[in-house]
Amino acid sequence: MRDDTNNPTDFDSGEAPEALISDLKRLYQDDLRIPEAVDRAILDSLHEAPAPIPWRSAKRIWWTTGITAAAAGLTLIVWLQGQPTPQAPPPPNTADQLASGDMRQRSAFQALDAPSMLAESDAMVASVKEDVDGDGQVNILDAFLVARAVESGESLDPAWDMTGDGSVSMTDVDLIANAAVSLSRRSLQ
Template identity: 30%
Template structure:
């Protein structure tokens, strides 16, 4: 026997008096009597309602496990893909970066070439037509970006 059960052992029987019971009944009694036919109709409707087997929806029970299974399947497929090695063709500047030339004449394509090209564009000095690295017919900021990409590229064919 635990502590909570013991505390109610010593109390007297909790019976209410007849007057108290009548007062409570009159307090919650309907204002006017309910006709017997309405009372029967309500009771029959309640019996019909509770006699029907409850239709249980199947999807709430399976929605969470199905979603979890789908997430696990997607994650497995994602991780199971073979790892691709970054290649030159994955970049928007890929082909242009491969053919970027040395603009400042120091023997290699580096970030200084991008800087020189940007200065030529900014000062509107005459430029060599071969400096159109992205092939759009204009020598502009996109060509500078192409040279910069070629300069900072990790795989430089070495």
């Protein structure tokens, strides 16, 4: 049931109520006029020339700008003197190092610090091999395990052959022990 008192707009018919139409007409009437005097005052103020800067103020501005620029320049020079001198990256160790392996990866290393980066990556691979007891770290206990096996004549794991000469001996033990005390490897762990 429709209540025309509370909802006077007849949307179904597509026409607005008379009261609304008259209000809108009154709102958009074009009777907004700027008075002549106000218009003239605005134009006059725009045409006025700016006041000249006094001679003493101009001189002060030039001095301040100059001193600031000099101070900035000196600060830059002093700061640059305190910076470390950039050094060129060292050349690769050998041609074989660059020739073998993934060339793209190696050239990326070279851009940083090729010899040390290559040595570090090799050390990380080797450290897994030397972790004989599999406890996640290379220490003297790995070397001790292999040494006891070598001396007692127990069966020797071919994985303990660090030199790659086909046999496990005290030379392999020394390699494991040297890896355990290596300071450069320790810095990687």
